[in-house]
Amino acid sequence: MAQGYAQNFKKRISVLVFLKNSVAPLVLYFDNPYEEYNNLMEICKTQSAVSKLIEKETIGPIKKVAFLSNQISAVALQEEPVVS
Secondary structure: OOHHHOOOEEEEEEEEEEEOOOOOOEEEOOOOHHHHHHHHHHHHHOOOOOOOEEEEEOOOOOOEEEEEHHHEEEEEEEEEEEEO
16 A cells, blocks of 8 residues: 555764754764764863864765864764655
8 A cells, every 4th residue: 555655765874963052953964974973972072171173074065064172062863764
């Protein structure tokens, strides 16, 4: 009965970066999202009084982004279905 709706769904992984004083997170797409997630988590764990400028080049709609390390409040991974 649902044969007409059978489509191939792939999963795309995005990295969500939540910044202080921002309502919506940055949704970033990378070739290796797990590696970028781990890098950002290390930055969150080792935050100091001195902030660093973080620049990332992505493969999604946002091509290049920069933010300060002490402005990160959380990082998450998100799976999104993509119709192929």
